[in-house]
Amino acid sequence: MRILRINMSGTPSAKFEELGEYEGLGGRAITSAIVSKEVDPLCHPLSADNKLVIAPGLLGGTAAAMSGRVSVGCKSPLTGGIKEANAGGQAGQVLGRLGIAAIVLEGKPEGNDTYKIYINKDGVKIEKDNSLKMLPNYDLIEKMKKEYGEKIACVSIGPAGEMKLSGASVAVTDMELRPTRHAGRGGVGAVMGSKGVKVIVLDDAGTTPRQPKDAEAFKDANKRFVAGLQKHPVTGQGLPAYGTNILTNIINEVGAYPTYNFKEGRFAGARKISGEVEAELEKQRGGNPTHGCHRGCVIRCSGIYHDKDGHYLTKQPEYETVWALGGNCGIDDIDKIAMMDFLCDNYGLDTIEMGATIAVAMEAGLLNWGDADEAINLIHEVGKGTPLGRIIGNGAAFTGKAFGVERVPVVKGQALPAYDPRAVQGIGVTYATSPMGADHTAGYSIALNVLKTGGFVDPLKPEGQVDLSRNLQIATAFIDSTGMCLFIAFALLDQPETNQALLDMLNAFYGWNMTDKDVVEYGKRVLKFERDFNLRAGFTKQHDRLPRFFYKEPIPPHNVVFQVKDEELDQLFNW
Numbered sequence: 001m002r003i004l005r006i007n008m009s010g011t012p013s014a015k016f017e018e019l020g021e022y023e024g025l026g027g028r029a030i031t032s033a034i035v036s037k038e039v040d041p042l043c044h045p046l047s048a049d050n051k052l053v054i055a056p057g058l059l060g061g062t063a064a065a066m067s068g069r070v071s072v073g074c075k076s077p078l079t080g081g082i083k084e085a086n087a088g089g090q091a092g093q094v095l096g097r098l099g100i101a102a103i104v105l106e107g108k109p110e111g112n113d114t115y116k117i118y119i120n121k122d123g124v125k126i127e128k129d130n131s132l133k134m135l136p137n138y139d140l141i142e143k144m145k146k147e148y149g150e151k152i153a154c155v156s157i158g159p160a161g162e163m164k165l166s167g168a169s170v171a172v173t174d175m176e177l178r179p180t181r182h183a184g185r186g187g188v189g190a191v192m193g194s195k196g197v198k199v200i201v202l203d204d205a206g207t208t209p210r211q212p213k214d215a216e217a218f219k220d221a222n223k224r225f226v227a228g229l230q231k232h233p234v235t236g237q238g239l240p241a242y243g244t245n246i247l248t249n250i251i252n253e254v255g256a257y258p259t260y261n262f263k264e265g266r267f268a269g270a271r272k273i274s275g276e277v278e279a280e281l282e283k284q285r286g287g288n289p290t291h292g293c294h295r296g297c298v299i300r301c302s303g304i305y306h307d308k309d310g311h312y313l314t315k316q317p318e319y320e321t322v323w324a325l326g327g328n329c330g331i332d333d334i335d336k337i338a339m340m341d342f343l344c345d346n347y348g349l350d351t352i353e354m355g356a357t358i359a360v361a362m363e364a365g366l367l368n369w370g371d372a373d374e375a376i377n378l379i380h381e382v383g384k385g386t387p388l389g390r391i392i393g394n395g396a397a398f399t400g401k402a403f404g405v406e407r408v409p410v411v412k413g414q415a416l417p418a419y420d421p422r423a424v425q426g427i428g429v430t431y432a433t434s435p436m437g438a439d440h441t442a443g444y445s446i447a448l449n450v451l452k453t454g455g456f457v458d459p460l461k462p463e464g465q466v467d468l469s470r471n472l473q474i475a476t477a478f479i480d481s482t483g484m485c486l487f488i489a490f491a492l493l494d495q496p497e498t499n500q501a502l503l504d505m506l507n508a509f510y511g512w513n514m515t516d517k518d519v520v521e522y523g524k525r526v527l528k529f530e531r532d533f534n535l536r537a538g539f540t541k542q543h544d545r546l547p548r549f550f551y552k553e554p555i556p557p558h559n560v561v562f563q564v565k566d567e568e569l570d571q572l573f574n575w
Helices: 027-038 091-097 137-148 185-194 215-231 233-242 244-253 275-284 319-325 334-347 351-363 372-384 387-393 396-402 425-433 465-482 488-494 496-510 516-536
Strands: 002-007 013-018 052-056 070-075 082-087 100-106 115-120 123-128 153-156 170-172 181-183 197-202 304-306 312-315
Touching: 002 123, 013 123, 027 052, 027 070, 027 082, 027 100, 027 465, 027 516, 052 091, 052 185, 070 091, 070 181, 070 185, 082 170, 082 185, 082 516, 091 100, 091 153, 091 197, 137 153, 137 197, 137 334, 170 185, 215 233, 215 488, 215 496, 233 244, 233 275, 233 488, 244 275, 244 319, 275 304, 275 334, 312 334, 319 334, 319 351, 334 351, 334 372, 351 372, 351 387, 351 396, 372 387, 387 396, 425 465, 465 488, 465 516, 488 496, 496 516
Parallel strands: 002 100, 115 197
Antiparallel strands: 002 013, 052 070, 052 100, 070 082, 082 181, 115 123, 153 170, 153 197, 170 181, 304 312
16 A cells, blocks of 8 residues: 655646654544644644545455545645545445555646546546636536446535635545535535635546455454344444434434534424434335445444435435524425535535534524525525525535624534434534544544433533543544444444454454554554644644533523533543
8 A cells, every 4th residue: 555645736746655653553544644743833824834645444445345435635724634534435445446645735836727637547547628717516427427438436526615614525436426425524525625626536447456465364353244234223224214313303302413503402393304204205116225335334323315206316305404404494395405505515515514604594583494406506605605504505604694693503613423422422522622623523422321222321411521532533543533423333333252353353354463552552642732732823722612602591391501511511521
């Protein structure tokens, strides 16, 4: 495996180099290590000094099940700190098979030209192609298919990334070559846009899967790992049947479903937009609720959503998307939410950031609560790049400032996802302290606070939440580095034998002797890269806080506030 450096300054150039000091790192570990070691923490995120790193995980390109995730890292234009955004799709596996541990986009073109990059086993071609300017993602990918055939994977940005909006995502194509899997958070698409790169086309024709050091041990460990995932009720039954949106009824029931810009913990229209309703509609219309976002996925929680006429509209909208563009805005029409999901994917926008931003705009009186058609129009404004659209496209914090809104649910400038931190105190700790800004995936306390996977910590009490978040943040940093889907964590928490199977797989592949203790050290090392960057970028403990309204406004139905003390939050990384 090698690093591919692509310098977009002057005449764009590409060169391969050995891993060197980055040996043994993959996924989030290598993106955060490169950003932390090579990027000036005080640079402007859209300047030539920033770098965009795209990396498969440690097991990317192998026969390991669930190993197709890809990490995208940079200094974030949204938070001003380090960022790793994570996506499914085919790119992670294709990069692995091409022998690429990380693509590092460096420098910046002087003019306004748009570039496409084609990578196959024979090398790299960087070409100017201004016919791609401002194309939405779906149109762009159709053009790439005509040019390069159907057996490719693409990493691309939509118009939002070209406009360098802080809510812009990086799209990754799925098995059907649709741009549906997004590294959404933190404005990574804006950084790709600042490099002048519209699309990276990956072609692994003529390559073979990466081979383990001990083939028999690897095969056996993979078999045990898959069996554990299929046996677990979450990864074997719930997620395949209903997708991630199975959580809508669950989180609404426990009173942690943020509604009307985090004013209430339950939404009256939740059932209408639940995973159960979504899956039923998909079946009725000829879609499919059970579908993998990349080859080798055995959980298959990513469905295909058709419109009322039975035509493809979008991938199955995820729980966080349905919440953000639905319940949080008082919208209970699943078809309108699916349309917004398609528009966000097409324009290249983070659905969580957009939903939170639309709710802030509703609070400002720009449109009425529950008005789905006006919400759709607002996303079109972003795609067109109107002055209003550029405000909205820069996220919730920016929009709150523009319209004088006090209640803006962000940490480090990034919008909170679909769990209220007052009703699930553990996730509040993760939101506050993660180096990434508010991010549920950084330390998913819902597993223990609500779903009781691997134990139980009372979600309404502050006790034990810091320890819980700390342990989960460490474990997650490791999982994000393997290229594995985070959903494997449900089985890992409940089944020691499945956790061991993952370690056995890594050990068989690399010839390592990794233990649980080594996993902890690996996760801590990744978090240290990230914390170190943020400290040098000017972050202090005051940035590891929730907005003050969470400490003052009790949320119905529990009527609780966030109770974890600041001094406790400050101890999280003192391991």
